[in-house]
Amino acid sequence: DARVTQTPRDKVTEMGQEVTMRCQPILGHNTVFWYRQTMMQGLELLAYFRNRAPLDDSGMPKDRFSAEMPDATLATLKIQPSEPRDSAVYFCASGSFKRQGESHRIYNEQFFGPGTRLTVL
Amino acid sequence: DAKTTQPNSMESNEEEPVHLPCNHSTISGTDYIHWYRQLPSQGPEYVIHGLTSNVNNRMASLAIAEDRKSSTLILHRATLRDAAVYYCILRGRFGNEKLTFGTGTRLTIIP
Numbered sequence: 001d002a003r004v005t006q007t008p009r010d011k012v013t014e015m016g017q018e019v020t021m022r023c024q025p026i027l028g029h030n031t032v033f034w035y036r037q038t039m040m041q042g043l044e045l046l047a048y049f050r051n052r053a054p055l056d057d058s059g060m061p062k063d064r065f066s067a068e069m070p071d072a073t074l075a076t077l078k079i080q081p082s083e084p085r086d087s088a089v090y091f092c093a094s095g096s097f098k099r100q101g102e103s104h105r106i107y108n109e110q111f112f113g114p115g116t117r118l119t120v121l
Numbered sequence: 122d123a124k125t126t127q128p129n130s131m132e133s134n135e136e137e138p139v140h141l142p143c144n145h146s147t148i149s150g151t152d153y154i155h156w157y158r159q160l161p162s163q164g165p166e167y168v169i170h171g172l173t174s175n176v177n178n179r180m181a182s183l184a185i186a187e188d189r190k191s192s193t194l195i196l197h198r199a200t201l202r203d204a205a206v207y208y209c210i211l212r213g214r215f216g217n218e219k220l221t222f223g224t225g226t227r228l229t230i231i232p
Contacts, residue, residue: 004164031218033218033219033220035222042222042223042224043165043208043222044222045219045220045221048218048219050218056219091164091165093164093165095218097218109167110157110165110167110218110220111166111167112163112164112165112166113164114163114164115163115164
């Protein structure tokens with residue numbers, strides 16, 4: 001049963017510290033998404049990658065957040081320095097998407113991980 | 122992306138059908154209608170999607186109005202495990218993998 005995994009599941013840190021969240025997408029998926037969920041803002045897309053290349057990071061605060069995919073099996077989201085307003089649940093999702101016109105089927109689902117609950121004190 | 126409107130919350134009795142409405146009056150001809158749900162303390166999960174015709178899968182059915190300005194997610198026999206927030210999302214057909222989540226409908230199942 002293929003699943004998206006995320007580590008750590010919970011993270012408590014102090015303001016100013018660096019935080020790194022990791023995601024292992026489902027093997028074979030070529031698109032990875034990072035979302036953030038808070039009570040006030042709901043679920044927001046931060047950034048996403050296709051074939052490890054960033055496609056859109058317009059939802060991400062650039063000054064302190066960075067997202068990378070060192071290889072096809074690992075996506076990372078870093079916050080440096082962290083602030084209390086970054087407290088949220090961060091979800092990673094993966095999917096397999098192909099361009100219109102190719103002979104292969106276009107998959108529509110995004111598969112979400114269990115999330116990392118971040119608390120910045 | 123075109124917007125969707127859903128009731129904030131709904132209640133239903135266990136083992137009865139549930140109809141979750143979604144209005145999307147500004148939908149374009151190439152927008153797919155997607156439904157995801159988020160169980161407590163979990164990430165969202167895909168439920169169903171459609172374009173014009175009604176769709177069925179093992180989880181639910183999706184009924185799409187003829188003018189496509191509204192749709193209804195149908196859970197045929199709700200169980201306590203169906204208690205979740207249900208999101209109705211429009212997604213463009215061409216080259217748009219992003220999902221824009223609204224506030225969704227919080228479904229409570231009454232035993």
